Amino acid sequence: MRIILFFCFTLSYPLGYAKDKNICLLDDLLKNTTEYKNYLLSDEENTIELEKNELSLLPDIFINSSQNSNNDRSFRSVENSGLSIGFSQGIYSGGAYKKNKNRINLNNNLNNLLLSETKNKMLLDVFSDALELEHRIDKKALYKKQLERQTYDIRRIEAGINSGSVAKIDLDIANIRIRRLNDQINALGFEIDNLSEKLYFKYRIPKTEIRRVNYSSVRDCKTGNYKDKLKNKFNLRSDIARASNEILEATSLPSVNFAISFTPPETGNINKITTKRADFGASINVSIPVSQYFLRNTYQKQFAIDVARLKLEYDNSLEENENETRSIERRIKSLENSIETTKKSIVVERNKINYIFSRIKEGQDNIISYYQQLDTYEALQINLKEEEKELEFQKVLLYFIS
Structure with missing residues (x-):
C-alpha cells in the first residue's frame, strides 16, 4: 500500500518541535537522514557566504614597481626602478555589501523553510512505509493462525482416512494448502526484512x-x-528575487574608492628607500x-x-492543494463505507464456513468447497487490514495538507 501524491509542504519551525506545544518524538531519528545532513551543509554554505561578504570590506593592498624607457635611455638595474x-x-559601491547580506539571510x-518542507515529506513517506511494514507483519500473523488451523485439519483428516470416512484426496488438498501457507509466510518474512532495511537505509530508523x-x-x-x-x-x-535584482542594479551605480600610497623620497626609486x-x-x-x-531597465x-x-x-x-484535499476527503469517505461493508461480509463468510463444515460432517459437501470458502474469508480479512x-494514512495526509 504505497500512496504516491504530489504536493508541497512549507513549514518554518525548527526540527526539534511540532505544533506549538507537542514534542516531535521522531526528530532524533530524522536528524540522522541524508536530507537533514544536506540541510546542515547548506546552512554551513550560507555561513561561508556571510563570511565572504564580511571580508569584502577589507582594503586592497598594492605594490607597484616600474621603469620607463625611451630612445635615449634603456632599462636599468632593479634598484633604479620606481616603487609604490x-x-x-x-x-561606496551601490550598497552591494548590505544588499548581499540581505540576500544571504533570505536564502538562509x-x-x-525547505528543511521543514522536506521533513514533512519524510514524515509522510516514513509513515507510509511503516504502515506497509505493519501490514506485512499483520498478514504474516494471519497466515500463521491459518497454518495452525490447517495443521489441526490435517490431524482430523488423517483420523477420517483411518476410519474410512474421508478420501485420501482430501489429505492431499490439505497438505498442498499447508505448503502454500508456509511459502506465503516465508515470502512475507523476506518482505518484512526488506522493508525494515529500507526504513533504516532511507530514514536511519532501526528495527527496534x-x-x-x-x-x-x-x-x-x-x-x-x-x-x-x-x-x-x-x-x-519573491524577496530573494528582489534582493538579487537590487544587487544587479548596484553594479550600474557609480563606485567610489579611496587610495593612499607611499613612495621612496626624491626620485621614488627603490635605491632611495629609507x-x-x-x-x-x-x-x-x-x-x-x-x-x-543602460541595463537597469532590462534587469x-x-x-x-x-x-x-x-x-x-x-x-x-x-489550486492543487484544494483539489487534493477534496480528493482525499472523497477517498476517506469511500474507505469508511468499504470497511463497514467488508466487516459485514466477513461475518457472512464466517457463517458460510461453519455451514459448509457442518455439511461436510453430514457427507453433503466436500473439502474443496470448504477451502474455497476459507480462501474467500481470509482474503476479506487481508483486504480489511x-x-x-x-x-x-489518508487521514494523516489530510491533516498535513489542510
Whole structure:
C-alpha cells in the first residue's frame, strides 16, 4: 500500500518541535537522514557566504614597481626602478555589501523553510512505509493462525482416512494448502526484512524503533498551517528575487574608492628607500559603469518575469492543494463505507464456513468447497487490514495538507 501524491509542504519551525506545544518524538531519528545532513551543509554554505561578504570590506593592498624607457635611455638595474606601496579602500559601491547580506539571510530563511518542507515529506513517506511494514507483519500473523488451523485439519483428516470416512484426496488438498501457507509466510518474512532495511537505509530508523512511527507521533510532528506556510515561501522567494535584482542594479551605480600610497623620497626609486622619510600620495577614484546603467531597465523586466513566474507557481500550488484535499476527503469517505461493508461480509463468510463444515460432517459437501470458502474469508480479512491502513494514512495526509 504505497500512496504516491504530489504536493508541497512549507513549514518554518525548527526540527526539534511540532505544533506549538507537542514534542516531535521522531526528530532524533530524522536528524540522522541524508536530507537533514544536506540541510546542515547548506546552512554551513550560507555561513561561508556571510563570511565572504564580511571580508569584502577589507582594503586592497598594492605594490607597484616600474621603469620607463625611451630612445635615449634603456632599462636599468632593479634598484633604479620606481616603487609604490599602498592600499585602496572602497567607500561606496551601490550598497552591494548590505544588499548581499540581505540576500544571504533570505536564502538562509528559505533553507530553513525547505528543511521543514522536506521533513514533512519524510514524515509522510516514513509513515507510509511503516504502515506497509505493519501490514506485512499483520498478514504474516494471519497466515500463521491459518497454518495452525490447517495443521489441526490435517490431524482430523488423517483420523477420517483411518476410519474410512474421508478420501485420501482430501489429505492431499490439505497438505498442498499447508505448503502454500508456509511459502506465503516465508515470502512475507523476506518482505518484512526488506522493508525494515529500507526504513533504516532511507530514514536511519532501526528495527527496534519502527513502532515509534505511528498515527499520533507523525501528527505531533506537523507544524503550522499549510496555506500560511506556502504564502511565506512565495514571499521569501519573491524577496530573494528582489534582493538579487537590487544587487544587479548596484553594479550600474557609480563606485567610489579611496587610495593612499607611499613612495621612496626624491626620485621614488627603490635605491632611495629609507625608514626616516617617504613621499605620500592620496586619491579618490570615481568609476561610472555606463554600459551597466543602460541595463537597469532590462534587469527590471527580468525581475518582473521572475515574480510573475513565482506567482503562477504559488497560485497553482493553492489550486492543487484544494483539489487534493477534496480528493482525499472523497477517498476517506469511500474507505469508511468499504470497511463497514467488508466487516459485514466477513461475518457472512464466517457463517458460510461453519455451514459448509457442518455439511461436510453430514457427507453433503466436500473439502474443496470448504477451502474455497476459507480462501474467500481470509482474503476479506487481508483486504480489511489494507483498507484500515490506507484510511489511517489518508487521514494523516489530510491533516498535513489542510
